[in-house]
Amino acid sequence: MKKIEENIFKFLMILSASLILGVLLFILFSVLKRGLPSLSWDMITKIPSGGFYLGKEGGIVNAILGSVYLIVGAVLLSLAFSIPIVMFINFYLRKKSYLANISRFSFDILFGVPSIVYGAFGFTIMIYFGIKASLLGGMITIAMLIMPILIRSIDEVARLVPNELVEATLSLGATRYEMVKVMIRQLMPGITTAVLLAIGRGIGDAATVLFTAGYSDNIPASLSQPAASLPLAIFFQLGSPVEEVQNRAYASALILTIIILILSFSARYFSKKLSKHKV
């Protein structure tokens, strides 16, 4: 009798695990199936031409490059804050410092703040400082979105650094600042993984850039110009009544999915490399 119950539940467990796997494959398959026929070389090399949104020629290189610019800026901006913060709470404060715990806790909460709130908040700051919807505005907002991700995942590896390593460095006469430089080097694979994760999250998020980065058919030439982005390109094209434009939305979705797949697998690769070097 007990065995029957266990077997029923075991069956249900395997069923739900396979269902989840099935849904993932289903999502990838449906994007691939609808996106592939409309994918062409023009899509990724040309900017939209005059009648692009009526189904005429052109591509979405403006959105691809726009997304790349946005994310590169956002990651650099965000790293400038997150690396000092992680180093500080791990190597400057005591092991069970109150400040470090509060800080970790608040980043856990910030991680849960939805991107639309960052978008709305980013937009109010931009109005306050008189910045129009632009590449810069988008970078700042995405930087806010990915900062908790960067800090949390770098912190996770920084906590694993053995105390002996810190002590050994200090005992050789290094100052705290020099010790931190050694630690950054030690943490490099972890930082790389964190950056890849953050890029994946930031590049695919539409709600943050909706108000803050604007949209443009041209490739942005300066920080104050509006920039197109991939998720918004998908979103806007899908809203079009013209079928060809909708098909391009599916192709754009495929491009974004491929980018995400590459990022995800390289993040795995780096984190495997990381665990190999663990002391």
Add this chain to the structure above:
Amino acid sequence: MLCFTLLSLLFLFIIGVGLFVKAIPILHDKRLWVLLSSGNWKPFKGEFGFLPYILSTFYVTLIAIVIALPLALLTSIYLTEYASSRIRQWFNPVIDLLSGIPPVIYGIWGVLTIVPFISNILAPKFVDFSTGYTVLAGGIVLSVMIIPLIISIMTEVFHSIPKEMREASLSLGATKWQTIKKVVLRKSISGLIAATVLAISRAFGETIAVLMVCGNTPLVPHSLFDSCYPLPALIANNYGEMLSMPNYEAALMLAAFLLFMIIIFFNALSRFILVQIEKRYHE
């Protein structure tokens, strides 16, 4: 470095205050309770009733949790207690990928598959007509999006339970399933609640994917096959264009502020529980 750290601590506070200050004008005009309980949304006449949006958000989240929770719980038990390490290693990338897929792709998937499925196959069995852009579609898409989050937290919670406890139960003659039911699940109940609360707050704030599949009509939905209009979708669709209308911006900022506060509260609660669990077994 100290400055950065302190600044980042203030960050949550700054966001909250920033949103609140922007929402003040509408709170001067109307009482908060009136805004929350009224179903009239007529920005041109200055009427801002949030009820349809709040109920939409609530229904969509409820459906998502009802679907996601059993699937995620069963999968997490399977992964931690039964699955061989090979299966586990093989399944991790699946979870990673699911959580890495951007919302807009989930939206596309919903539009391509879930919406037509509801409109052509499911809805005709129950109601006369449905476009497919419904509460149900939003709930299904959302459930897939929160599953990876629930699984990753639940597996962590299960792992945090000491092996000795399981062994003690097994050595007393309990079967594996009895051990899971009576020891593992009972011991991790607070963690499971925390995971669920975290998933709820993630579902509350999800914007683009839900916006793409749930129809966006500002009415209180009466069935699974009605369209709905959650709060984040309201902000996303209207913000940035409505600066000329009096109080419209303030109303949307109030929506963002409410969303922010609810999510902060839920997050703080569940993170607190999770920190306690970690402390209990690892010190």
